[in-house]
Amino acid sequence: MIDLRKDVQYVKGIGPKRAEKLNKLGIFTLKDLVYYFPRQFEDRNNLKKIIQLENEEKATIKVIIVGISTSSPRKGMNITKVDVRDETGYAKLVFFNQDYVKNTFRPGDTILVFGKVKKEFKTIEISSCEVEHLTNSPKNTCKVMPIYPLTYGVTNKEIISIIKNVLSDKELKIKEYLPQRIIEKYKLCSIDYAIRNIHSPSSKEALKIALYRIVFEEFLILQLGLFIFKNGVDEACGIKFEENEKLEDILNSLPFKLTGAQDRALNEITQDMNSDKLMNRLVQGDVGSGKTVVALLALANCVLNGYQGALMAPTEILAEQHFISLTETLSEFGMKVELLVGSLTKKQKENVLEKVKNNEVDILIGTHALIEDKVEFSNLGLVITDEQHRFGVRQRNKLSSKGFNPDILVMTATPIPRTLALILYGDLDISIIDELPPGRQPIETIAVDKGKRDRAYNSLVRAEVEKGRQVYIVCPLVEESEAIEAKAAVELVEELKLEYFSDLRVGLLHGKMKASEKDSIMKSFKNKEIDILVSTTVIEVGVNVPNATLMIIENAERFGLAQLHQLRGRVGRGSHKSYCILIYASKSDVCKQRMSIMEETNDGFKISEKDLEIRGPGEFFGTRQHGLPELKVANIFKHMKILKIAQQEARYILGNDHKLQNFENKYIKNEIIDKFEHSLEEISLN
Structure with a gap:
């Protein structure tokens, strides 16, 4: 059996130069290559007559070459035009700088053509053509063709050829790692069948079966990884804060009354803080819903218990704004708030760092400057990151590592449908502030x-x-x-x-x-x-x-x-x-x-759903910035039903074997470690 960890340059037909290009696509091993899935599929099966062609469509036709002509309208450009016909009409194939055409094909040849149709008046032109002689087993037409994400000078044909070459090796067998119970329960094909048919579908039905397997698997691995990480966090001992009457005084000093949603979020946070479990909570609220005051009260609760708090914001403007509002509210209660941002002078920074280290600062607010190695807290009890989508998991964890298991609160004003939030923030409990303060008029x-x-x-x-x-x-x-x-x-x-x-x-x-x-x-x-x-x-x-x-x-x-x-x-x-x-x-x-x-x-949650629908989750949620393994085929929005099934299965698996120590989960455990190795370093399966 071939080792999938084999360096791609030693794969037959690749070599060092091609390997260099493939490396730039993130392909380093044989496993990376066989898991380099197409981004879409082009159905070239539907054979049409010339008379049936529609403007702007992509289509496949079987035609006879009538004549071939070439011209050079300017230096460095050659245009080859091939006149073709079938029993219903005539068309013209257009090729730019593809001289091979006139040397490969001759008038009288019967050819298969796939390309983009342009109809103007009675003329039909087909460009961006794939052309081949009529045979019983065409390579580039009359089939479902994979289209790969490409860059760095690698062509689609090259990738198809390389992968076909690899998959044709009789010694290659991709080992199954999902338990047989799951394969039978969800009627999944084997991983070997899925990979072969995603790259070179034997039929539309085979492609559908292969895609279902890969989508299910990607969601299952992602959910298992996140749930394991979250379970590890849930089991970790945190700081047990005590209730303090002075928090009520701070609450009463505010110039407004909390909304019901703010009150609910604050109760969820204080319950977490008052338990001995480590808090890991996301506060999600629409623009202007008042997340900052909830963060302020959480920080105050932390300080009243004798600990320091930290609040990290993505920009200096936002950090400064938090600094002003917290100082205005908390200074009368004797709480010392400091600001640490990149624009401070060296002397100012050293002064702040010294105070933080010596426990002379209760709350430190700043930008990425907070996670620099020089920052040392005396007694860090609560870490808050604002606008969580701007920070990755690692940055969040780097800040929390500056204390001994401090509670963690993350905030975002980017509303995310709840099910999707469970994917991106699967390691967090979620509080939603879905109510605007009174007096606010809709915009x-x-x-x-x-x-x-x-x-x-x-x-x-x-x-x-x-x-x-x-x-x-x-x-x-x-x-x-x-x-x-x-x-x-x-x-x-x-x-x-x-x-x-x-x-x-x-x-x-x-x-x-x-x-x-x-x-x-x-x-x-x-x-x-x-x-x-x-x-x-x-x-x-x-x-x-x-x-x-x-x-x-x-x-x-x-x-x-x-x-x-x-x-x-x-x-x-x-x-x-x-x-x-x-x-x-x-x-x-x-x-x-x-x-x-x-x-x-004006509802941010409705807008976010529409945004997902129109743009797709790739752009809306680049999972990489969240420190999660990439979803190559699964689409959070399009495959919501499969996602929910995978979530249920992940919960069932971990409910029965929370460290994946049973023999049947041995290989899936290795797959999770492999997928998460560059992401959630804290994942613990040992």
């Missing part, structure tokens, strides 16, 4: 095409400023580059000053500014010294200016729905009626669909 959202941009600026912006209100204008998302976005924001400010608002006070905020500059701009905006703040997405998270009542988002189609919802949440934070104007340039159906969703609802 009226209006989507307009760019032709109405002038009207939005000349009437709406001016109307709000005349009422004494303030306005955000969000610069379009250019690409993942702060430098380019900063440039776009600077240009937008110049345009707005010149064409629309020469008489108003316009400010600018972007990611390339120094933290002190950002802080200064936000203070000016909060103090009503700026009428209009032009910003990149740095204001997406947590910025709180109750007097801002209008947000205009340029090129709104470039943002995901969840991000648009986050941005919109910067207005509507006071008692005044607030508006969000989405200016879009695209005319696509998807764009219109997304804009209408934003107009219809």
Whole structure:
């Protein structure tokens, strides 16, 4: 039997040079290669006549070559045109820089063609063609073809050829690792059958059977890994905090009453903290639902018990905002709050670090700076990470490792449907704050095409400023580059000053500014010294200016729905009626669909479900950033039924064998360790 751990370069037909390219695709071993699954499948089975071809479709035809001609319209470009016919009509195949065609095929040959159809008037052209001579066993047509994720100069044909070569080796047998009981219970095919038929389906039915097996397996392994990790956490002894009457005093000192949802979340947190189990809880709340005050009270509870607390935020603006609100509320109760961010001077940082080490700081708030090796706590009891989707599992664990089993609380304003939250945060208990504070009015959202941009600026912006209100204008998302976005924001400010608002006070905020500059701009905006703040997405998270009542988002189609919802949440934070104007340039159906969703609802959970539906979970949830093994075939949204079955089975398995020590679970245990080895280092199966 062939060892699947074998280095890919020693596989027949690969060698060192090809292996180098495959390495860049994440393929290092024979196992990586056979598990390098197609991203989609192209059905080339449906053989059509020329007369049946539809414009823009991809189709397979059987035709006779009538003639071949070549031309060179410019240097470096050759076009080969092949005239073909069948009994129903004529068509033309077009090839760019593919000289081999005229040397391989001749007039009179019967060929099979798969390609993209373009119909104009009475002419039919087929481009991006796969062409081969008619045989009893065609290679690239008349079958379901796997399409692989490609880059780094490896072609789809190459991957197909390499994998076919590997799977044709009679010594290769992919060993089963799911218990026979599970295979029989869920009518699964063997892993060997699944892998062979996902790469080279013998039929549509065989592909369906193979996909079901792989999807089920991916979900089962993921769920088992997460549940084992969570069980390990649940079994771990945490700090047993005591109830303290002073927490009630802090609660009563707040200028508002907690909502029912905040109260419920706080009770769940204090119950966790007061037990001797380690708390590992996710607080999930929509934009503006008041997660921060719940975090503040949890930190206060920790300090009242004689421990230190830490709060990690993804940006300096958000960290500073938390610092201000916690200091304002807790300083009168004698609690010392400090801030640790990258923009502090070396001397300031050393001073804060010294105080934290000597237990002269009760609560430390900061960015990634909190997980640096230099940070030493005297007595860390509670760790909170805000906007959890910005941090991976490792970062969260690195912060908690600075204490002896401190309780862990993570917060996110990215609403996630509950079942999906169990996948991403399967190691956490979940509290949901699904109620907005009283007095908050829903934000009226209006989507307009760019032709109405002038009207939005000349009437709406001016109307709000005349009422004494303030306005955000969000610069379009250019690409993942702060430098380019900063440039776009600077240009937008110049345009707005010149064409629309020469008489108003316009400010600018972007990611390339120094933290002190950002802080200064936000203070000016909060103090009503700026009428209009032009910003990149740095204001997406947590910025709180109750007097801002209008947000205009340029090129709104470039943002995901969840991000648009986050941005919109910067207005509507006071008692005044607030508006969000989405200016879009695209005319696509998807764009219109997304804009209408934003107009219809302010419910972040509904929006997140729609976002998943439209964009798919890959983009919405890159599982890698959460430290979880990648789902190669399983789709959290599309395969929800299989996910639920796999979750139930995972619970059943661990209910009977929580360390997977029974003989029948031996191989699945190895698979979990293999899949999670680069992710959850704390996973314990020994």
